Amino acid sequence: MARQPAALTVLCPQPARVSSQPCLLPPLSSRAPFSKLFLSLEVLPFCSNPVPSDLTAEERQELENIRRRKQELLADIQRLKDEIAEVANEIENLGSTEERKNMQRNKQVAMGRKKFNMDPKKGIQFLIENDLLKNTCEDIAQFLYKGEGLNKTAIGDYLGERDEFNIQVLHAFVELHEFTDLNLVQALRQFLWSFRLPGEAQKIDRMMEAFAQRYCQCNSGVFQSTDTCYVLSFAIIMLNTSLHNPNVKDKPTVERFIAMNRGINDGGDLPEELLRNLYESIKNEPFKIPEDDGNDLTHTFFNPDREGWLLKLGGRVKTWKRRWFILTDNCLYYFEYTTDKEPRGIIPLENLSIREVEDSKKPNCFELYIPDSKDQVIKACKTEADGRVVEGNHTVYRISAPTPEEKEEWIKCIKAAISRDPFYEMLAARKKKVSSTKRH
Numbered sequence: 001m002a003r004q005p006a007a008l009t010v011l012c013p014q015p016a017r018v019s020s021q022p023c024l025l026p027p028l029s030s031r032a033p034f035s036k037l038f039l040s041l042e043v044l045p046f047c048s049n050p051v052p053s054d055l056t057a058e059e060r061q062e063l064e065n066i067r068r069r070k071q072e073l074l075a076d077i078q079r080l081k082d083e084i085a086e087v088a089n090e091i092e093n094l095g096s097t098e099e100r101k102n103m104q105r106n107k108q109v110a111m112g113r114k115k116f117n118m119d120p121k122k123g124i125q126f127l128i129e130n131d132l133l134k135n136t137c138e139d140i141a142q143f144l145y146k147g148e149g150l151n152k153t154a155i156g157d158y159l160g161e162r163d164e165f166n167i168q169v170l171h172a173f174v175e176l177h178e179f180t181d182l183n184l185v186q187a188l189r190q191f192l193w194s195f196r197l198p199g200e201a202q203k204i205d206r207m208m209e210a211f212a213q214r215y216c217q218c219n220s221g222v223f224q225s226t227d228t229c230y231v232l233s234f235a236i237i238m239l240n241t242s243l244h245n246p247n248v249k250d251k252p253t254v255e256r257f258i259a260m261n262r263g264i265n266d267g268g269d270l271p272e273e274l275l276r277n278l279y280e281s282i283k284n285e286p287f288k289i290p291e292d293d294g295n296d297l298t299h300t301f302f303n304p305d306r307e308g309w310l311l312k313l314g315g316r317v318k319t320w321k322r323r324w325f326i327l328t329d330n331c332l333y334y335f336e337y338t339t340d341k342e343p344r345g346i347i348p349l350e351n352l353s354i355r356e357v358e359d360s361k362k363p364n365c366f367e368l369y370i371p372d373s374k375d376q377v378i379k380a381c382k383t384e385a386d387g388r389v390v391e392g393n394h395t396v397y398r399i400s401a402p403t404p405e406e407k408e409e410w411i412k413c414i415k416a417a418i419s420r421d422p423f424y425e426m427l428a429a430r431k432k433k434v435s436s437t438k439r440h
Contacts, residue, residue, distance in 0.1 A: 108132055108212070117151040117158050119148060120158035137165065141172035145194065152290035155195040167206065174210045178309060179218040181322065183274075183339075184229070185236060187215050187282040189288070190338050208233055224266035231264045237287075244286040254279045283401025286340075304328035306413040311362060311400040315393040320362060320400065327410075330417050332368075345382035347397060349418045352378065354411055362400035364407040368414070369396040 055063065116123025124140060125234040127133035130192050133143055144155050159170045177194070191211050197204055212229040217224070223229045239257060242248050252260075258275045305327040311320045312334060323334040323344065332348065333343040352368050359365040370376050378393035401407035 031438070059100075069434060070333065079313055105132065113149040116158075117154050120154045122156070123154075137168040137172045137383050138204065140169050141176060144169070144173055145176045147194065152194075152196040154196075156198045156203075159195060160198045160200065160207055170207065170210050174214045177214060178338075179215050181219070183277065183281070184215065184232060185278050186337055187211075187218075188236060192287055193290055223270075224268070228270075232261060232270070232278075235261055236282060239279065240282050243283055246419055284437075305417055306410060308401065308406065308410075310334075310410070313362075313398040313400075325399075327417060332414070335436045342383065345380065345392065347378065347380045347392070352417065352418055354408070354414050356411065357398065359398065360401065364401040364404050365398060366401070366407060367396045368400050 025126050105341065109127070109132055112123055112127040112130070112132055112341065114123075115126050124133065127143075128135045132138055144150065144158065146386075147155060157172055160166075160168065174191075174193075177187075177191055179190070182190070188211075197207070208230055209226075212226040212233060215229050215233075218228045223232075235257070242250075242252050254276055257279045258272055261275060262269050264270065307324070307326045309322060310325045313320055314325050323336065324338045324340075325334045326335070326343075330348065332347040332349060334345050334347075335343050347368065349368075351370065353371045355367055357365045368378065370378060375395055377398065378392060378394050380394065381389055382392050383389055399410075401410055
């Protein structure tokens with residue numbers, strides 16, 4: 001049974017027999033007009049005849065207005081409750097909805113890559129129609145440059161097409177390559193690894209012309225013209241074939257290579273030392289031809305947290321060297337060239353910290369170091385020139401970025417990747433203990 005308010009006991013009259021039911025309320029005439037309204041509002045709604053008969057017309061109107069406003073407020077409150085519940089439900093489902101969207105997007109991207117590998121134009125069209133790729137030469141070039149899961153032969157075929165849009169994509173693709181301070185063989189290694197040269201002569205011509213323009217743009221003054229760069233690039237590619245194709249019995253000597261390239265520098269000769277260095281580089285290491293299946297080892301470093309050229313200060317010999325850095329899987333890898341499959345060094349980021357530093361010789365510097373351990377060597381490894389993998393000897397790694405903005409981005413990304421885990425040190429101590437026990 002419903003409980004009556006403690007302060008008042010009300011016996012409300014029934015519609016059919018008003019006079020037969022007593023009412024314990026004091027007579028309304030003994031109260032002030034406000035009291036009558038209050039009593040009618042708070043108590044009499046429980047009765048079936050809520051409007052007292054002794055109210056004036058003005059009081060009745062005021063009471064009706066108050067009750068109507070009360071119902072409006074109750075309706076507003078209920079509507080707000082419903083909206084809050086709906087928003088809470090949407091927030092609860094938001095995470096799973098976004099996850100489903102990302103999964104669906106990833107499936108579509110994977111399908112687009114497969115379509116590209118079978119038919120490059122259809123693959124690009126599919127990605128554009130599904131809003132996975134913008135229909136601009138810059139965005140398509142970036143997609144091909146990253147090349148994740150893409151067949152290198154398909155990339156070369158698409159870039160070599162003679163359509164005006166494809167030519168624009170080719171130039172945007174070449175612009176993504178950084179050839180500054182690389183000799184011509186190094187630049188060719190990087191360029192020819194990013195796709196597979198098509199077999200059609202006209203396609204090769206367009207692609208090598210774009211390469212020569214970009215190389216001269218990055219290294220002004222090395223050659224008199226882009227034509228010189230173009231001719232010498234082809235000479236190097238042919239030299240690579242002659243030196244490393246087992247079917248070629250007559251291997252060219254360095255003297256013949258120099259003689260073949262006399263007068264190509266706008267009528268003048270290129271420095272003999274330059275040609276000798278290029279010859280030795282190709283002789284010692286042939287060009288690596290990309291795999292056709294889109295699954296070569298370089299995919300280990302696709303989709304990194306960050307990548308780019310940085311200067312690194314040596315450990316024992318304090319010289320600055322330009323290295324291609326890749327940040328992924330809580331490790332910092334650095335390579336001599338962007339085309340290298342194996343890194344020159346690996347810096348695990350566990351238990352390291354990062355800080356900005358000033359350097360008298362280089363701008364935009366930061367350091368990786370072990371906090372509270374001034375002279376402790378950072379656990380890292382590097383590859384020596386003879387191929388041996390040795391432990392690093394850095395107590396700090398000092399690095400210089402090209403610009404202040406890039407320095408800030410690198411610091412931000414490395415901080416996000418660094419994890420301090422006491423278990424790492426415990427594990428290292430345990431391994432050391434086990435090793436010493438085995439020796440005994």
